[in-house]
Structure formats: C-alpha cells, structure tokens
Amino acid sequence: MSSSTLIACHECDVLQRETSCSSGGTARCIRCDAMLYRSPRDGLNRSLAFSFGAALLFFLANVYPLATLDAKGAISSATLFESALALYEQNKPLVASLVLVTTILVPAANIVGMIYLLLPLRFCRKPRGASKVFRLIHAMQPWAMIEVFMLGALVTIVKLVSIAEVTVGVGLWALAGLMLLQAAAASSFDSRDFWRRMAAIEEERRIVSDTVEATHS
Numbered sequence: 001m002s003s004s005t006l007i008a009c010h011e012c013d014v015l016q017r018e019t020s021c022s023s024g025g026t027a028r029c030i031r032c033d034a035m036l037y038r039s040p041r042d043g044l045n046r047s048l049a050f051s052f053g054a055a056l057l058f059f060l061a062n063v064y065p066l067a068t069l070d071a072k073g074a075i076s077s078a079t080l081f082e083s084a085l086a087l088y089e090q091n092k093p094l095v096a097s098l099v100l101v102t103t104i105l106v107p108a109a110n111i112v113g114m115i116y117l118l119l120p121l122r123f124c125r126k127p128r129g130a131s132k133v134f135r136l137i138h139a140m141q142p143w144a145m146i147e148v149f150m151l152g153a154l155v156t157i158v159k160l161v162s163i164a165e166v167t168v169g170v171g172l173w174a175l176a177g178l179m180l181l182q183a184a185a186a187s188s189f190d191s192r193d194f195w196r197r198m199a200a201i202e203e204e205r206r207i208v209s210d211t212v213e214a215t216h217s
Contacts, residue, residue, distance in 0.1 A: 007036055007037075009029040009031065011032050011034035012031050012034070016030055026038040044188075044197070045122070047114065047185045048115065050185035053181045054107075054111050054178050057181060058107060058108060058174075058178055060171065061172075062079060063079065063171070065078055065079050065169040065170070066172040067172055079171055080103060081104065084104070087099060101143060102143055102148070103146055103149045103175075109140060110140055113136060114189070117130055117133055117134065124201060126198055126205070134191075134194075147179055153172060
C-alpha cells in the first residue's frame with residue numbers, strides 16, 4: 001500500500017486509505033466518523049469565478065470611499081488606502097502598516113495567487129511555480145483580516161452617528177462583498193482535485209513528449 005494513499009484522521013489519528021468522493025460528497029473516518037475531506041461540486045471552477053468576483057470588488061473597495069461624514073456642512077470621506085494613510089499621519093505607523101497589510105496587500109496577493117493557479121487549469125495548462133504559490137497563499141491566510149477591519153469600521157460608524165451624518169460608501173459595501181467572496185473561494189477550493197489535475201496535465205505532457213520522440217526516432 002503506497003504511503004501517498006494514506007490519510008490520518010485529525011480526531012483519532014487512525015491511518016486509512018483515501019477514497020474518491022462523488023461531487024459534493026464527503027469522506028469520513030472509519031473509526032470515529034469525523035469528516036476527513038470533502039469534494040465540493042465543481043469546486044475549482046467555482047473558486048475561480050469567486051476569485052474574479054473578489055478581484056472586481058477589491059478594485060471597487062480601493063477606488064470608492066468607505067464612508068462619507070457630514071458634520072455641520074464639513075464633508076469628509078476616505079478610501080481604504082487613505083484610511084491607512086490617515087493613521088500613519090496620526091503617528092500610528094504600526095496600526096497603519098497592519099491595516100495596509102491585512103486589508104490591501106494580503107487580500108490582493110491572495111486573489112492574484114488564486115487566479116494564477118486556477119486560470120491556466122481552466123485551459124488545461126500547468127501554472128509555473130504552482131507549489132510555491134500554493135504555499136504562499138496558505139501562509140498568508142492568517143494575515144487576511146478584512147472581517148476585523150469591517151468590525152472596527154462598523155463600531156466607528158455607530159459611534160459617529162451621534163455627532164455627524166454618516167453615509168456608508170460603495171467602498172465599504174464592496175469590502176463586505178469581498179470578505180464573503182474570498183470565504184466562498186476558499187471553501188470551494190479542492191486541493192486534492194487541484195493536484196490531481198496538475199498531475200494529469202503533467203502526465204499528458206509526458207505522453208505527448210514521448211510520442212513525439214518516438215515518431216522522430
């Protein structure tokens with residue numbers, strides 16, 4: 001029995017052979033019935049679609065203001081980047097850097113990485129450096145904290161309502177949608193299906209190469 005076909009249950013640690021799941025199905029432990037993995041229905045294509053949607057919302061979230069404040073005729077608004085810049089100008093460089101990294105840089109890298117991995121597969125091509133990009137996306141996941149920023153923004157808006165007229169901007173709505181689409185993309189992504197398709201493309205390329213060499217010889 002090949003070690004590549006074994007999986008350990010995360011609940012009871014029993015080793016068992018991987019089995020193929022039907023689309024939308026789940027595999028469970030033979031001992032404790034804990035879920036080992038699942039196979040989302042058309043997961044990679046759905047993840048790619050969600051990633052493209054997230055890219056559009058990310059663009060809107062960075063172009064349009066998060067909110068507009070009207071305090072007795074004094075109107076002010078700020079985009080996501082301007083919010084980080086305002087924190088820096090208030091002598092809070094660490095907080096500004098945290099906002100910049102967790103709400104702009106990491107989500108952007110995550111979206112670009114997902115599209116980079118999944119778009120070539122849609123056309124039966126193997127992306128270069130897939131393993132490095134895959135590990136990078138996995139390493140960045142704990143640093144994507146859009147939901148934390150959203151919570152802070154909502155708390156701030158509630159406090160400002162008593163002293164100014166607050167209008168929620170397109171940027172904040174786009175950021176909320178971005179948070180949902182990124183969660184949906186991550187949930188739909190089936191890593192097993194991804195690597196199986198990568199291996200199938202590599203095997204097909206090898207067969208074609210061997211056939212061409214045999215023909216020329």
